[in-house]
Amino acid sequence: MSKYSSVSHRVPTRHNTCAVISPVRRLGYALMLVGLSVGTGAYAQPEAVSAPPSSVEQGQTPLEEAFSGRPRRAPAAQAAVGAPSGTKFNLDFRTMYLGRQNYDGSETESLATGGWAGVKTDYFLDHFSFGATGYTSQKLHGDPDKDAALLLGRGQHGYEVLGELYADVKIIEGLNLTVGRKEYDTPFINRNDSRMTPNTFEAISLMGGTKVGSKGASLRYGLGYVDSIKERNSDEFVSMSVDAGAEVERGVIAAGGLYKQGGFSLGALDYYCPDIVNIGFAEAKMEFAMGGGLTPRLAVQFIDQRSVGNDLLLNPGDSGQQYGIKAELPVGRALFTAAYTNISGDIGMMSPWAGYPGYTSVQVEDFNRAGEAAWMLRAAYEFKEIKGLSTYALWVHGSAPDATGKHARDEYNFNLQWSAPEGVFKGLSLRLRYALVDERAAASDDLTDLRLICNYLITF
Template sequence: MSKYSSAIRPVPSRHRVSGKLLRAKKLGCSLMVMGLWGGARAYAQPDAVPVPPSSVEQGQTPLEEAFSGRPRRAQAAQAAVEAPPGTKFSLDFRTMYLGRQNYDGSETESLATGGWAGVKTDYFLDHFSFGATGYTSQKLHGDADEDGALLLGRGQHGYEVLGELYADVKIVEGLNLTVGRKEYDTPFINRNDSRMTPNTFEAISLMGGTKIGNKGASLRYGLGYVDSIKERNSDEFVSMSVDAGAEVERGVIAAGGLYKQGGFSLGALDYYCPDIVNIGFAEAKMEFNIREGFAPRLAVQFIDQRSVGDDLLLNPGDSGQQYGIKAELPVGQALFTAAYTNISGEMGMMSPWAGYPGYTSVQVEDFNRAGEAAWMLRAAYEFKEIQGLSTYALWVHGLAPDEPGKQARDEYNFNLQWNAPDGAFKGLSLRLRYALVDERAAATDELTDLRLICNYAISF
């Protein structure tokens, strides 16, 4: 769930809301034109690597991506291509509209354009590489009293920031030390790339991997210290503890590993922020190859969070746990998913430095309040008739949490996306996301959330 502004405004008329939806349709056409304009400036690209069907939500990071040494890109960027070995340049043009009617009837609306440009050098002397990336988001539309969409800076102002500036030292083959400002993707420290620009971090990290035996098993691992974060709609780096809500400055020590063999994987990560919070995350996955073309998948996860040290953020002794299970059934071009999560303990789950990794965390709500349990049903389909076109719809049924005054919720999501498959526009993605959240037995409005995204990612 995103951090939204809490400004309260009078309840708008239904006619005004309908007018905004009509305006959003016009903006959608503008997004396409802008994306094609950016695409027309691109040059030839290598072939894309196919992306397997997945139920991972935008802004989340699966554990198997945590120790790769390079961040997991958004779907649009995955459709773009990996450059050949050597110095690599990457460009990402993005235009995005977000319009939301909040529970209290107030409205949030922004339209922005921008993206990023980056470079990573080849390894000098086979050991030393350097990288830098600049990010920007510029206002196309957005009133100051409708702030909170997180597409722009505070007050609906544009921003520019050097979000990455780092050195990558290859100690030996398969073991790298990275120092400086950089994108990272782990379950609780990640890019959270669901707006205009991603989170980046000032950190030092050591990542490596090795093969085990001769049966295809592997072990990947990582250790790091993360000092500060640049939030996705900010041009400033702040202490990790300050970003979490504390008044003191503390960094985060993170360490973990992942074992994988065939369709089985087991991994864990721990995040320790002194005097603030300790977050433990573990996940196991299994793919069952019953026959060709029929391979169900099962995943389970466990999260533990608790106050530590001098308890400078949480109450002394506070702790909370989440248990989750997810089953996926690929059938031809379709993917059916069912998931369940349950929160226990004195506190709900927190995720100040990332998109929340729970299986029932979706477009708007995370369903991670204290005592909250949630079920999710999801169906996705990739069309054969129109190459690159895919869609999914989901429903999350959340039960009432323990906290007095908080209501049970249902969230419905619909997503339609087209990734240009071939030609000069490979790497272009057009996407529509819509969410409706209904607070059951609550005297508030339904929440609606509409997002239109045009993305063009290239590398050379």
């Protein structure tokens, strides 16, 4: 799924699977991915699930993950020698290939390797902690005339950047003030980590949480000012408004909260960028225990975007809304999902600082153009015979948008992923993602998008 909408000033970061790339060449790239990433690791720490946990797409941040940040403490036994007890180090080695054949027949193609290295100290004097992370992406293959995969910088050049450098002040237990460059995860300001390196932000934020009542309920909340963003394929921080497409510099004031009790949650966030745009987001989720091991889940969301102040990006009075509903049914090792979204108002939805959080936003298209409605069916499965192997396939059927000359689309995705469940390679994951987008009633070509990803995470 990509950050930019195909109808906005920013074209989604969709990478086009070069169907014209020879099978031999694709196989060679796949072998390179494995070789470059496996040779680096030692003591990896993993993520292997026994069943598909959700249908959230790579690059998105569900609301329940907002306001949490990274784990603030590591077990004392993992502390590095000479470092404060609980100091945590992360190394992430990543190699990725992206090839795409676009609607107009042009090609996009890149192969890169890199990742990041970071440290987060434990709290000095029980109140002050510091973090830093360096990121890099280096070119293995990429012709300048096939740029735009967003794995490398402009012109298919490698880059390195100090993307995180921050202070974390624990005011009281459960309430933290963070200042500096940092990764954040909320629906419309997040890492969008679906390429080589994530978005990071220069911001000041206050986040906390508390228990509510005696029945296990909790409330998490956050308030912050975000001044600038480092895009995932960039080594520079730019103003949030400039990144959105305006010619003036403005930051974003963000605030929201999330209430959760058992299988029910309700939350909302607001993002206000003066003279540029105001984005409101609300979502509710609930689970229904039906017996027989069946626990279906239902989620609904609402998004409102509108021009504000001096209207320096959108036209005066422009606004747009999205309504969405999603149902999930876990059955043993399978997860079945159905979703629907509808865009109304004057404009399509924009997501300038994150992956778009709509339920029908998938690998290539966001299905968020003005007047567009979309339906999604998805099935995922976690294999019992091969530990760590999972797959999913989905279909999104989108209607024609309001704009003349634009066409209805269908997108088909297939994903196959293996995460080493144990042993020396624990923390290693190999992933294949393929997408086909059919523009119905259009004279243009179909779009195809192939991604091969090898990731190795080490935490100590």
